Amino acid sequence: KMQQSHFVFALFVGLIASFSSISNADEWTDPNKKPNNITLGTQLFGQEIDLSKPSLVNFWATWCAPCIKEIPDLQEAARALTPEIQVLLVNVGESEKQIRFFADSKPELELTNGTAVLQGFEFSALPDWGMRGLPTSYLIDDGKVLKQAEGILEWADSGVQQTIRQHLGLASP
Numbered sequence: 001k002m003q004q005s006h007f008v009f010a011l012f013v014g015l016i017a018s019f020s021s022i023s024n025a026d027e028w029t030d031p032n033k034k035p036n037n038i039t040l041g042t043q044l045f046g047q048e049i050d051l052s053k054p055s056l057v058n059f060w061a062t063w064c065a066p067c068i069k070e071i072p073d074l075q076e077a078a079r080a081l082t083p084e085i086q087v088l089l090v091n092v093g094e095s096e097k098q099i100r101f102f103a104d105s106k107p108e109l110e111l112t113n114g115t116a117v118l119q120g121f122e123f124s125a126l127p128d129w130g131m132r133g134l135p136t137s138y139l140i141d142d143g144k145v146l147k148q149a150e151g152i153l154e155w156a157d158s159g160v161q162q163t164i165r166q167h168l169g170l171a172s173p
């Protein structure tokens with residue numbers, strides 16, 4: 001039993017480590033699965049969203065350390081990609097109260113500066129997307145899921161931003 005619990009712990013740590021590693025611009029792949037109906041929840045903080053518009057959609061949670069680590073870079077990417085591409089931060093499984101408390105307690109993350117924060121996406125919907133962990137990001141255009149990236153990307157890197165533009169069929173700025 002002791003060996004089995006060590007194995008389970010090592011497997012868990014390995015999964016966490018695999019999603020907390022930094023990916024690069026070449027990590028965009030075809031989605032594991034495309035949802036039949038793209039439902040991301042409701043926006044908080046009054047931001048407008050339009051899923052027919054080219055979008056970078058990042059799934060995150062307030063308890064996910066790799067997710068929190070990449071938020072400043074996502075904000076920087078949002079400033080560089082807007083207005084052509086909207087950046088959506090879709091919280092998974094947490095209440096509006098939890099998200100607002102998190103945003104208020106971490107003003108340095110500037111959750112409302114450039115990105116739209118959405119709430120109401122539930123863990124039960126993860127299989128519809130083929131998601132294996134957080135953070136996971138998608139490129140969506142005209143209501144269709146085009147590409148997927150698992151783990152942290154260097155969102156502030158101009159090469160990553162250029163790759164996003166290319167996958168969405170947009171010209172360089």
